[in-house]
Amino acid sequence: MLDQGAPPRTPRTEPVPAGLGTRLMRRKPVERLVAEGGQGEGGSLRRSLGLWQLTMISIGATLGTGIFVVLGEAVPKAGPAVTLSFVIAGLTALFSALSYAELAGTIPVAGSSYSYAYATMGEFVAWICGWCLVLEYGVSVAAVAVGWGEYLNELLDGTIGVTIPAALSAPPGDGGIFNLPALIVVLLAMAFLLGGARESARANTIMVCVKIAALLLFCAIGIKGFQSGNYEHFMPLGMAGVSAAGATLFFSYIGFDAASTAGEEAKNAQRDLPRAIMLSLIIVTALYVLVAAVAVGAKPWKQFSDSEAALAGIMKDVTGQTFWATLLAAGAVIAIASVVLTVLYGQTRVLFAMSRDGLVPKVFSKVHPKTGTPRANTVIVSLFCGVLAAAIPLGQLADATSIGTLFAFALVNIAVIVLRRTRPDMKRTFRVPLSPVLPILGFAFCVWMMGSLSTITWIVFGVWMAAGLVFYFCYGMRRSRLNDADARVDAPAVAEK
Template sequence: MLEHGASPPAGDSDPRPPSSGGLATRLMRRKPVERLVAEGGQGEGGTLRRSMGMWQLTMISIGATLGTGIFVVLGEAVPDAGPAVILAFVIAGVTALFSALSYAELAGSIPVSGSSYSYAYATLGELVAWVCGWCLILEYGVSVAAVAVGWGQYLNELLNGVFGVTIPDALSQPPGDGGIFNLPALLVVLLAMVFLLGGAKESARANTIMVVVKIAALLLFCGVAVQGVRSGNYANFFPMGMAGVSAAGATLFFSYIGFDAASTAGEEAKDPQRDLPRAIMLSLVIVTALYCLVAAIAVGAMPWQRFEGSEAALAGIMKAVTGQSWWAVLLAFGAVVAIASVVLTVLYGQTRILFAMSRDGLVPKVFSKVHPKSGAPRANTVLVSLFCGVLAAAVPLGELADATSIGTLFAFALVNIAVIVLRRTRPDMPRSFRTPLSPLFPAIGFLLCVYMMGSLGTVTWMVFGVWMVVGLVFYFGYGLRRSRLATAEK
């Protein structure tokens, strides 16, 4: 792999079609891997700083993945699978693993900020890369807003438990749910913005602290709830058969979304070729192990039939085991920290993807301006934060939140294809990590993503379709003519 800033060796770069070709040729132009790597960190007026090691990168992926899902998801999954929900978590983790392997290979081979957008640009062409980047903007942007919306609810639980006060519904609930303006949602996004403006190193430090706190909260649950485990609760392990386990696995898969967040830090990692693949795989292993441990103890401590409709199953279990209600306050604190960590890491990923797209000329250059003192894209961070904060606080999201799933799965599918294409077009390119049994594993990853996309609702597909139309209008009206790859070819 080339060192940062090095020139590609003669004859070892991807062939670039001339810009004088037809529209189809222009849409399929690819950005050479060597050029992607050589441009790493370079922005308008400054460069991103390489300050993160494998530990910080792993914490970014865990921070984006380990959110409130585990605090509430058992109430949805256990009724489908019974005690076999433990196996469902494993199945969902293995499903995510196939795409994670592809991400690990490309993150080590093309260590840049654009994540799957940049991988698609190097392998599938500019139009596909734009579509992928546009999907990521949908995924990250709506995800930040949707996650931030729930922060006020957990904050109210914490405030009520500690101080006996709550924020009025008008200022703490999303519009459409009895609220007018969700002030806590805006505040948590602005808090994340403050950390991001300080630079990647400071943001990574804050995220690491939050990740440790929320892991500690889940381990605390395990330590307390294990006292209530009864072997009889595991007796009927497959009450709904394997069909129920599969249904629960599909629900739980979305608890794993976020493991790819480390790939957006490719230009701020100290040794990206070595550390990015390790961080992606390690974060998935840690999250899967933690999910399975919590699930195993939860279904052992409470009969699976009682999980139906329980959104606060973990708090209920701790109260039942100890007879004390203040354990719910501790879990509310863990959830508040968990949401803040997700907002921080996902907002970070959003800004870095826009940074890469801006550097390529596909979105306005303001998103690639880097502050020389902090090494952070400050204007980008402020614009994205304000947009996501207002979206969370003032716009009824409803089923729009499900659009994050389809955007993620679409990006995952393209990454699996990109691995196969790059293996064929650049078989001799150095790779610090290689996906086993390629092209079989990437093909399985692609098919699993397509299957998951097919399970999403009609409204989600309609939102996705409208978003794609808007994106294509923007690309043909702005990005196609301003693409820096086209400029370089003239």
């Protein structure tokens, strides 16, 4: 029986841990993402990059991988229609680039699509996206580094008449034991990044200018060997071949989103990031199609092989001299080094953002107070990518990168639609035209191109994602910084009578 003389008790609520579903779907508000921008463990990133540097970062990360490295693999799949494959891959990238441009201007932080997913679709989807980015950036650094070694040998052979032995210039499975040049170029990129973002951007700008000059030189020389008969059977392997080549060549467009990883080091991120993304994609696509058209016109498509130094070989065939091929190889050595530099930069910034959120160890978000760079992060990532480059064949790396990229891009297109519906009044410096039609098309193209990849690529991707899920549930979910008051829910109030 209740004590009638006792004072009434105040109803109270008890905070209880959120359920699994709530924890997986918890979002990080845009305002909180922006407020935390630049802050790391023990220091902060420095805002030192303008529109020009941001555009050069995206071009540096993009231009070179498809033309200098993967063209020799794509032409046998599509024939002369490889130019159409470049257009299809570029169109797929364009739809996603529009979505990236809107989100980069709205959520100007490091982390790229990982951060965008965190603000729109929740922590679990963000983790999946971030894990895909780790695959995209990390593996592409290794893949491009392998191609760099091919052109270095071409340059050494044309200048001093020596080459690095196959045992030390190719990974296991490709006739080698350890790819030393690939490891060296990654370590050189690491040295630049440790000097600071501004210094790295300055070096990258110089290398990008050399890269563009080398490709224009190829077009000027290669056009002399152009034969219209090489285009008589434009699509000998049908649309399936064009699609398969396009999926492989999409690897060459992955760098356009590199500028979005610099959101916390841009002087005026909301204005400059969308512009840099779109400018870089337009310039790169135009050069890709031009160079591919000249290459196929100068050499019958059946004579292309999977040699990474395809353009240098065409220069030698057209001129009958080794000088021009050697000059192109010199440009390619510098050009591909810039890809390694900028993509490695993007990888470190994605991990920086994930670490700041607690999903990966804190060491990745420690910033050196003098240089304003995540030093430990840069060293760890560089060593990992360098060893990967020295041990894995290029073809498998390129396709693994493509599937991770396509998956991340698909999520970005969804994120634009979600943010438009949940935060329609938010300030946007760039808006995707015809939304949601273009984001839906971007998503559909990504899914379609993923379906064109080989079964082994899907198996590798599945194993990678399984490993990521194990890491998230064992580490990331428990250490997430959202495991505080905003990750709890109140129990229903129960009045004691």
